[in-house]
Amino acid sequence: MAHLYLDGFGGKRCCLCCKNSEFETVSGVRSSYQKFPESKLQACGVAIDASGQAIGLIQLGFHDTPGDWEIPSFCVCMNAKVKSSECHVERIVVGAAARGKGLGTKLLNWAEDRARERGCQTMFLEVVSGNPAKKLYEKHGYVQETTACGRCMICPFTFCIMGHVYADTMRKPLP
Numbered sequence: 001m002a003h004l005y006l007d008g009f010g011g012k013r014c015c016l017c018c019k020n021s022e023f024e025t026v027s028g029v030r031s032s033y034q035k036f037p038e039s040k041l042q043a044c045g046v047a048i049d050a051s052g053q054a055i056g057l058i059q060l061g062f063h064d065t066p067g068d069w070e071i072p073s074f075c076v077c078m079n080a081k082v083k084s085s086e087c088h089v090e091r092i093v094v095g096a097a098a099r100g101k102g103l104g105t106k107l108l109n110w111a112e113d114r115a116r117e118r119g120c121q122t123m124f125l126e127v128v129s130g131n132p133a134k135k136l137y138e139k140h141g142y143v144q145e146t147t148a149c150g151r152c153m154i155c156p157f158t159f160c161i162m163g164h165v166y167a168d169t170m171r172k173p174l175p
Contacts, residue, residue: 004054004093040065045110047094047103055098058107061088062118087115089125092133104136116174124171134170142170 043065047056063084082088089111094103115123125142127134134144145168 004057004095043114045107045114047098047107049098054095056094056103056107057091058089058093058111059091060111060114061090062086062120085119085121087111087118087120087123089123092125104133105140108136108140112174120174122171122173124169126167126169128167134168137170137172140172142172145169145171 040059043060043062045058045060046054049055061082063082063086089108092104092107092111094107112123123142124145125137127137138144
């Protein structure tokens, strides 16, 4: 799974308060996932190709699982306290070779099924401004809001250094 993180998130940060340097190395990804409790791992869906290689994953957060901010190495601004009626899509990544083939849709559908099983009425996620995946989320009914991080470091200096001004929260009601 480490290669997926490097492929999907390597070098991306939404603002200066992110501390994801461990997620820029294979050993860092492994180390961070080893810190996850079992309840967190059970909320992770992994797509595998015919050769057994991980080609996509989605990590969910619920009110009774620890959030990313409670586990070292994650972005401190892209977190949210999750209500019992909500499911937080903490991460979704599709490997470059699998993009554009419907895998993102399958992962989102899997996530919605898990959320409904737990009685959730709403799903939400954060997406870095300008990320092309935002179109996929909109196609699946997610609507843009502003995060608490929202514009925490919005200034020309941050944009010049990081390349992204902020992350947006997108929310979707579950039928």
